[in-house]
Amino acid sequence: MLTFDFSGKAAVVTGAGGGMGQAIARAMLKAGGMVAMLDLKPEPEGYGQFGERAIYARGDLTDESFVRSTIDDAARRFGRLDYLANVAGVLWFGRDKSALEMDLAVWDQVFAINLKSMVHTARAAVPHMRASGGGAMVHFSTIQCLRGDPLPQDAYSASKAAVGALSRSLAMQLAAENIRSNAIYPGPTQTPMQARWDTPEKVASVGSHIPMGRVGRPEEIANAALFLLSDGASYITGIDLIVDGGMLLK
Ligand SMILES: NC(=O)c1ccc[n+]([C@@H]2O[C@H](COP(=O)([O-])OP(=O)(O)OC[C@H]3O[C@@H](n4cnc5c(N)ncnc54)[C@H](O)[C@@H]3O)[C@@H](O)[C@H]2O)c1
Numbered sequence: 528m529l530t531f532d533f534s535g536k537a538a539v540v541t542g543a544g545g546g547m548g549q550a551i552a553r554a555m556l557k558a559g560g561m562v563a564m565l566d567l568k569p570e571p572e573g574y575g576q577f578g579e580r581a582i583y584a585r586g587d588l589t590d591e592s593f594v595r596s597t598i599d600d601a602a603r604r605f606g607r608l609d610y611l612a613n614v615a616g617v618l619w620f621g622r623d624k625s626a627l628e629m630d631l632a633v634w635d636q637v638f639a640i641n642l643k644s645m646v647h648t649a650r651a652a653v654p655h656m657r658a659s660g661g662g663a664m665v666h667f668s669t670i671q672c673l674r675g676d677p678l679p680q681d682a683y684s685a686s687k688a689a690v691g692a693l694s695r696s697l698a699m700q701l702a703a704e705n706i707r708s709n710a711i712y713p714g715p716t717q718t719p720m721q722a723r724w725d726t727p728e729k730v731a732s733v734g735s736h737i738p739m740g741r742v743g744r745p746e747e748i749a750n751a752a753l754f755l756l757s758d759g760a761s762y763i764t765g766i767d768l769i770v771d772g773g774m775l776l777k
Pocket residue numbers: 541542543544545546547548565566567568586587588589614615616617618640667668669670712713714715716717718719720721
């Protein structure tokens with residue numbers, strides 16, 4: 528396990544009620560950081576032990592006023608803001624299909640959650656990072672947007688490709704202000720999003736298609752996120768980091 532020290536630093540983590548967001552928030556809190564967590568889901572157990580270093584706000588990231596007021600409030604209570612992890616996302620099996628036939632209301636909803644929420648969080652967080660003298664962001668894409676799929680989920684893939692594009696553009700715009708922006712592209716990882724893998728046999732079957740022979744664990748993706756946010760990555764901005772056990776090699 529990698530060890531980090533985020534003492535005295537403050538982060539916003541979206542999707543913190545889900546698999547990877549929770550792993551990132553918990554790792555950041557254990558490393559001494561202050562974390563504001565945003566998610567639609569109720570607060571998971573176990574944050575009480577972190578006292579005032581943990582804030583959990585339940586709400587919808589497509590609601591710009593919820594995002595802004597929560598981030599402003601967190602920056603005020605923490606006295607600063609250093610990091611933003613845009614982890615929330617949706618993959619709607621069955622409803623997200625080929626662009627040629629899917630319901631365009633679903634298309635718009637997926638884009639609002641996967642892409643536009645990142646605009647809301649960045650617009651709210653960057654002024655506080657500037658006030659803190661710099662910062663770092665990670666944004667969650669997927670390896671799925673880098674390849675084709677015989678069963679397309681076009682809104683997911685296209686919105687996640689745009690996450691990478693926007694991450695690189697923010698990196699360019701903010702580099703001179705010491706604010707870094709990087710994107711993470713996970714491969715198949717066991718989280719609530721993949722509830723369809725509901726038996727050990729199904730998990731093993733997905734893993735058998737991956738060169739490393741298994742699906743990822745949320746903590747492994749969190750390690751990549753914490754590294755990119757940390758000072759260990761102080762000269763890394765605008766990159767696309769693939770964390771997939773070698774899946775894209777195939
Ligand atoms: N699990 C995988 O195999 C995998 C692979 C590649 C990429 N990803 C990406 O990684 C990120 C994290 O995925 P995960 O596997 O932890 O998923 P997850 O479903 O466990 O967590 C996602 C969280 O986002 C929250 N969320 C969704 N819509 C929201 C909204 N409108 N407002 C507030 N919160 C909202 C959900 O409530 C959920 O808790 C996602 O962006 C996902 O697309 C996941």
